[in-house]
Amino acid sequence: MKLISQPKKTEWEALCKRPALQQEDLTKKVRQILDRVKELGDQALYEYSSLFDNAELTKLKVTKKEIAEAEQKLSEELKRAIQVAKTNIETFHKAQLMKEPAIETIKGVLCWRRSVPIEKVGLYIPGGSAPLFSTVLMLGIPAGIAGCKERILCTPCDKNSKVHPAILYAAQITGITSIYKIGGAQAIAAMAYGTATVPKVNKIFGPGNQYVTKAKELVQLDGLAIDMPAGPSEVLVIADPSGNPEFIAADLLAQAEHSADSQVVLLSDSVTMIEAVNAEIQTQLAALPRKQIAQKALENSFAVVFKNMDSCMKFSNYYAPEHLILAVKNAKQYAKQVTSAGSVFVGNYSCESAGDYASGTNHTLPTNGFAKSFSGVSTESFIKKITFQEITKKGIKDLGPDIELLAEAEQLFAHKNAVTVRLKSLKK
């Protein structure tokens, strides 16, 4: 990783800019796919499976038999590990369901909110080089806790029309209601607009390549809700001399192996530490099956040496990383200074892999600086909150005259009249 030394504040913006993607052409291609699915429905989905996944499907929906077979194919120890992860994720996400009190703002005016599950949600799980069954857990579990009635999942199949058994197993144990062998932008289109086979949903979740991401962006313009905008995965590590270069190198590489356009950043108050981490990266890289991907990602990446921890924290908040690892003394104190990040890993033994899989936190997080305004996926992402109010005769008698004044000042006389007719009836 290239080393940048004490950049001035004016240089931060350029440093924090993530590598930009080609957009024009992509939008056009994805728009075509969306329109075709909208127009032809299932027929388009079969065509795209043949074209993009080399799969000649006879059925889009995964059968009960296929799900049962999947369970047989997995080792008992993997199933047990999946269950451990599931339990921890459930524990953390159940705690997010909090009941708000009803509030009597003044006597006779009772206001409250009620959490209601979004009825139909669609989860997208990428196929490709790694079968991301962990993402099935991260989306399926909070959807279940929230109580979403219809929870469908789309994922591409391989050329033999098979979906990876771990994905099917994870979908089954999290109560996904139906699974479809559809990948890419066409899967997003199917869930956004509905086809004869795939139900139209209210909100779409899940990661994907640039086609999927663009498709999610575009269906938003048709009023579909999505979890969050997305970009390549990223980690930022802040290390002082108390950090362990071996651990830090491993954490940076774990991020770098995701994809060639991932970005990893190391901040430190010590050049010696950065050099030690760089050396460790070279050692560990050699042993990795995905070393070519990781190497490409490292080319987009950088390390920065600052005068002190305070500057490291400030730069990190400015960068707003998806994952932030605090490999520093008094990490918990520094954690309090974090104002922009998706998920934070506090101290030397809190590795990102733990949160990626099994500690309980969600791994669907804002990338690309979106942590400045977005939260990661949580149980709340599957819920909407409806406000209610119940006003008694006394309540409207007391508050009514003020409402009349306010409505009149906004020149909305019908708004005023809705109060006036009630006040008059009470005088009778």
Place this chain on the structure above:
Amino acid sequence: MKLISQPKKTEWEALCKRPALQQEDLTKKVRQILDRVKELGDQALYEYSSLFDNAELTKLKVTKKEIAEAEQKLSEELKRAIQVAKTNIETFHKAQLMKEPAIETIKGVLCWRRSVPIEKVGLYIPGGSAPLFSTVLMLGIPAGIAGCKERILCTPCDKNSKVHPAILYAAQITGITSIYKIGGAQAIAAMAYGTATVPKVNKIFGPGNQYVTKAKELVQLDGLAIDMPAGPSEVLVIADPSGNPEFIAADLLAQAEHSADSQVVLLSDSVTMIEAVNAEIQTQLAALPRKQIAQKALENSFAVVFKNMDSCMKFSNYYAPEHLILAVKNAKQYAKQVTSAGSVFVGNYSCESAGDYASGTNHTLPTNGFAKSFSGVSTESFIKKITFQEITKKGIKDLGPDIELLAEAEQLFAHKNAVTVRLKSLKK
């Protein structure tokens, strides 16, 4: 309002479709405005003020002197009414700030979330026919409670370069940090991209005409967060024979006076009730200053008679209204059946005007059926939640082997290695 009698379920979708807007041309026009502000900054803003607001501005930012003068211009009783509304809105929105407990998912694995204010937010307040100072309260108050550091406001001025004093007063008492005399799509562009005068924000809130709405939609594609997609305002009233036709007519008209493209819907199990409301509408309409607007809106509107309350509730959830008024016996029981609505008004004395101004609930709500997947604005809209985890040596010892298994099953060996190096170090 036209009367529809017991429509079949298959007809519901067509009935619930909101009047569609022309889009193609609008996108092009708004895109041009956004691009011009991005390129020319303040200069474009001055040009558009001249072009669209007929205002020859010499300064975009409202001065302290202008704010002080505004306060002088308002009557004491209006200021007092604004303070009453402010207090109620504060009371309800403060209760939304709930502290979540930290959760030890297993021994040695501590996970928690922390709410952090979004640093910079931009509020848009439309000008036009009514000075919507109430919206300043609805957005400014939760932004302040959340603790957003920079809270800016854009609103168009009149041809004398003046902003309505009630808007300035409401902005001042809610702690808006700066106010700019900018309207329309150009205001959204200024807040999204920043200019020499206007700071770039992280999230944009507020209602507006179709140009504003489209601009918010388009800046989303550049990664800006927005409060929610928007459409014309709407109300749905469910009335049984216990409802009061005079009240209901007033509530429907209060919605109808907003704009010609507003929609109002009345559901009942009684044709007599619908006829009585229609008669009342004619009587009340004659006295309204904005009767032409309301009349146009009524042309887009309809009443439906169903066999029973159960069907009314089902249709309402299908329609997902922005505002829902339950003018029925046992209204609180029926409130429990609501699964899609922005804000619900329970019983005969809970008029929508109360929630629009002063009861405490927010009036920035999902329209156009978006209540199926979106919540209205709340304190949470100005906050992001960051997850944290702290894992001890014991924690990683116990959980680590499962993470290794899971990472290996996803073929992500660098993820596995981040655990392995830690487990090895603990064996030493």
